Amino acid sequence: MPAIAVDPARVAVAGVSSGAIMATQAHFAWSDRLRGAAMVAGTPYGCAGGSLETALGPCMQARPYLPDPDRLAGAVRARAEAGVLAPLAGLRGDTVYVLHGRDDATVAPALAGSVAGVYEALSGEVGGIRIVADTTRGFPHLLPTLDRGVDCAVGGEPWLGNCGFDAAGEIMAHLFGEPPTPARPAADGELRRFDQAPFAPAGVDPMLAGVGYLYLPKACAAGETCGVMVAFHGCQQNADKIGEVFVRDAGFNRWADVHRVAVLYPQVRSSYLPLNPKACWDWWGYTGENYDTRDGAQLRWLGAALTALGAPMP
Incomplete structure (x- = not known):
């Protein structure tokens, strides 16, 4: 993991499916160090x-009930206190972008309202949270791209869809502002592999793979001050399962060059015990009961990795 010059005001998180839930967990854990979060096909914090x-029922299918965002916001308040x-x-001044396809048969589209609703329930007392819910587009359970991945109408592995919609570009515009120039057809920075093990908390297994990925635009590698975005893959979207498809083809790297943002792609490993x-991110407790707080194994790992990169976390 190289140490780069990071603008602390330009650090954000984003994710797909279980990665979307991990993004909101990271955002609530470190909103004092992050500028915002983007969630694609996720479920609400603490659900x-x-x-x-519960994860497989109400939190994914909205059955037998839709999660109550006011109740979940109350848990956020208590944990923050x-x-x-x-x-x-x-959270003041942060951007929250919620994207969910109306044809999603894996995570019920109605859950997008609960994801945004947790933030909305907190916005009155916090003030200044910019919440954008993008829920009218027709795509299934995947990350839409301009021209990569499977047929958008069909879906499936690698859960990138050729939908004619550049979700990565939209995410980065919401999190880092409208880009000064269009993205090039292909990224011209460097995709690096790094050892994830050194950032694990002592005596704790965060259940991550051996190797993670970091995309460095040329400007960032040359020492210029850059932002950072963490991009969390979804279930079965890890590199051990689909190779480097997500880290190369999701679309973030092209826009990272324009925004001068390094993109961190941490990787989960699959297991049967737990x-x-x-290879989903932990959003139901397989790494321990504190999984969705600052004390959680995966969030502690993330904090150490970001600190090493140059974006210090508490």
């Missing part, structure tokens, strides 16, 4: 409550 059964999430004031055969 599972440590239960896989306890110091295991960032103070709520850290049960996580699809």
Whole structure:
């Protein structure tokens, strides 16, 4: 992991599916250090409550009930007061972009309202949260791209869809502002592999793969001050499953060159003990009961990795 010059005001998170939930967990954990979060096909913060059964039912299918954002916002308040999430004031001025396809048969599209609703329930007391819900586009459970991946109408592995919609560009515009110039057809920076093990908390296994990825635009590698975005893959979208398709073809790297933003692509590993055969990010508690707080194994790993990169976390 190289140390680069990072603008602390330009650090954000984004993710797809379980990666979207990880993005909102990271955002609430460190909103005092992040400028915003983008969630594609995710579910609301704290929905599972440590239960896989709840995760697979209400949190994914909105059955037998739709998660209550006001109740979940209350849990955020309590955890912020306890110091295991960032103070709520850290959300002030942040951007939250919620993208969900209306044809998603894996995670119910109605859940987008609950994802945004948690932030909306907090916005009155915090003020200044910019919440954008983009829920009218017709695509299934995947990340839409301009021209990469599977047929958008069909979906499936690698969960990138040729939909004629550049979701990565839209995400980065919301998080980092409208770009000064269009993206080039292909990224011209460097995609690096790095050892994820050194950032694991002592004595704790965050259940990550051996190798992660970092995309460095040429400007960032040359020492210019850059932003950072963490891009969390979805279930079965990890490099051990689909190779480097997500880290190369999701579309973030092209826009990273324009925005001068390094993109960190951490990787989960699959396991059967604990049960996580699809290499999902932890949003139901397989790494421990504090999984969605600053004390969680994966969030502690992320904090150490970002700090090493040059974006210090508490």
